[in-house]
Amino acid sequence: MYDIIISGVTGFVGSNYMRYFSNLGYKVLGLSRKVHPPKELLKYGDYLSIDLLDSIPKLKGKVMLHCAGLASDKLGLDILMRSNYEGTKRIFEAVDVDHFIQISSASVYPPNSQIHSEQDAIDKGLLSNYGLSKLKADEYLSGQMGQGTKITILRPRAIYGIGDRVLLPRILQLQKFNSLILPGKLKYKISLTNIHNLMDITSKVMDDAVYDFEIFNVCDNFTYRLDKIVSLLVKRIRQKGCFKIVIPESVIYGLGRLFPKSNLNTTAMKYFLCNHQISNEKVITYFKLDLEYNFYNYLPQLIDWVHHVGQDTVVAQDYELPWTE
Numbered sequence: 001m002y003d004i005i006i007s008g009v010t011g012f013v014g015s016n017y018m019r020y021f022s023n024l025g026y027k028v029l030g031l032s033r034k035v036h037p038p039k040e041l042l043k044y045g046d047y048l049s050i051d052l053l054d055s056i057p058k059l060k061g062k063v064m065l066h067c068a069g070l071a072s073d074k075l076g077l078d079i080l081m082r083s084n085y086e087g088t089k090r091i092f093e094a095v096d097v098d099h100f101i102q103i104s105s106a107s108v109y110p111p112n113s114q115i116h117s118e119q120d121a122i123d124k125g126l127l128s129n130y131g132l133s134k135l136k137a138d139e140y141l142s143g144q145m146g147q148g149t150k151i152t153i154l155r156p157r158a159i160y161g162i163g164d165r166v167l168l169p170r171i172l173q174l175q176k177f178n179s180l181i182l183p184g185k186l187k188y189k190i191s192l193t194n195i196h197n198l199m200d201i202t203s204k205v206m207d208d209a210v211y212d213f214e215i216f217n218v219c220d221n222f223t224y225r226l227d228k229i230v231s232l233l234v235k236r237i238r239q240k241g242c243f244k245i246v247i248p249e250s251v252i253y254g255l256g257r258l259f260p261k262s263n264l265n266t267t268a269m270k271y272f273l274c275n276h277q278i279s280n281e282k283v284i285t286y287f288k289l290d291l292e293y294n295f296y297n298y299l300p301q302l303i304d305w306v307h308h309v310g311q312d313t314v315v316a317q318d319y320e321l322p323w324t325e
Contacts, residue, residue, distance in 0.1 A: 002061035007031040007052070007091060008068030009041060012163045013103055013195070015322035017065055018044045020199045029061065031068070038323035052087035056094035063206055064097040069137075071105070071130055071166065080133035088137040092144065099150040101205060104138050106157030106191070106217065107131035111274040118155075118215045118282055128270070138215070145213045152205050154198070156218040157278050160295070161195030162305045163322035165314075168233075172306075172315050175234050180242035184249040186227035189275045191219040194293035204287040216283035222294045223277060229295060236303050237311060249273055 004021050008014035009030030018041065022028050028045030030037070035049050050056055052068060068091070070083035092100060109116035110126035124132055138153050145151065160167050174181055201218050235241055252273070283289065306314055309324050318324070 002029040002046075002059075003027045004063045004065060005029045005031065005059055005061040005095060005097065006065045006067060008066075009047070010034045010037060010319070010322065011067060012161075012165060012322045013159060013198070014065075014067040015041070015163055016161065016195050016199060017067065017202070020203075024203075029059070038320055040323040040325060052090050053082060056090055058094060058096065060096045062097060063099045063101065064091070064095045065101050065103065065202070066091055067103045069103075069134070073128060073130060075129065077129040077132065080129050081136065084130075084133035085136045085140065089140055092141065092149075097149060099152065099206065099209070100141070101202065102138065102141055102151070102153045104153050104155045105131065105134045106155050106219075106276070106278045108135040108138060108155060109276075109278065111270055111276045113275045115277045115279050116217070117279045118217055142213065142215075150209065150211070151213045152209060153215040154202065154205070154218050155215065155278070156193035156198050157191045157276065159193045159195055159198060160302070161298070162302065163195075163324070165317045165319075165321040168302070168306075169315050169317045171230050171233055172237070172311060174230065175238070175242060178243055179245050180231065180234055181245045181247065182227070182230070183247055183252040184273050185246055186225075186230060186273070188226045188273070189277055190224050190226050190229075191277045191280075192222075192224055192229070192295055193219045194291075194295070194298055196293045196298070197291045200291070201283055201287070201289065204289065208287060214286075216286070217278040217280050218283060219278050219280045220294045221280070221284075221291050222296075224295060226272075232299070233302075236299060237306055 003026040006014050006017050006028060009018045010032040018028055018030050022044035030041060030045055030047045031050055033049065033051050037047050041047060066088060068087060070080055107128060108122060108131050109120065110123060141151050141153060158167055197220055198218055
């Protein structure tokens with residue numbers, strides 16, 4: 001029997017979990033669809049190639065960390081529901097564990113000026129297809145209370161760190177030659193989640209949780225300004241400043257309607273060009289946490305990693321990036 005079973009270990013979050021808990025001495029089984037996993041992965045535990053929408057063998061462990069899923073602002077609801085809702089349902093039914101931990105998303109909250117907490121009433125009509133698919137998965141799990149398995153849902157927002165092939169590449173893609181092309185002034189207040197804070201909170205959830213079912217938002221203790229984060233990151237990676245070109249938001253939304261499959265699509269911009277904050281008060285209070293990391297004190301590590309693997313590799317969002325050392 002495994003101490004921890006982790007789905008999605010070829011992805012950013014799952015790969016970090018596998019390293020983290022393996023280094024702490026846990027016996028870990030990693031799951032992913034990839035038939036041949038990265039060689040680095042096999043240093044940290046056993047591996048099983050499975051498709052959550054296909055047949056899943058019966059698996060037994062103490063804890064299930066469900067990180068697998070499909071994050072997209074371009075795909076239709078039906079595809080996202082199959083991956084995020086149906087995939088969650090199938091893995092929950094297949095595993096025999098004491099504690100099931102779902103890595104959900106703050107995208108279950110609509111993008112607006114509200115600081116979202118776990119008890120918020122959510123208007124589903126304001127959510128993206130991705131956000132709705134994650135919320136439906138969370139709702140399925142909430143319906144499994146009292147079935148003998150402890151369930152925790154963690155809702156991080158915009159996870160960043162070494163191995164990221166979503167958030168960091170999108171920011172770096174804004175740099176073109178000696179210019180930084182900004183989709184609007186980006187003077188928005190946002191929450192971010194350092195990958196190490198997420199892992200530390202998950203460790204506390206595993207060790208100290210005494211409930212049957214809970215939902216926790218997860219983010220850094222800082223509230224960030226998006227424009228400052230983008231400018232500082234690009235400046236430190238380039239080691240010099242950039243000439244800023246600000247494209248009016250009205251133009252960006254117009255381009256998004258014309259090119260719905262681009263990174264400037266209206267769904268992506270709706271979440272990008274908006275205040276989006278969550279409150280982590282509940283998890284901090286419950287577990288008496290003092291989170292160590294924030295974007296500013298973690299930035300040197302992030303910069304070193306980008307320089308080591310190469311900016312072009314990061315921007316290309318290479319599939320192997322989470323396991324590139």
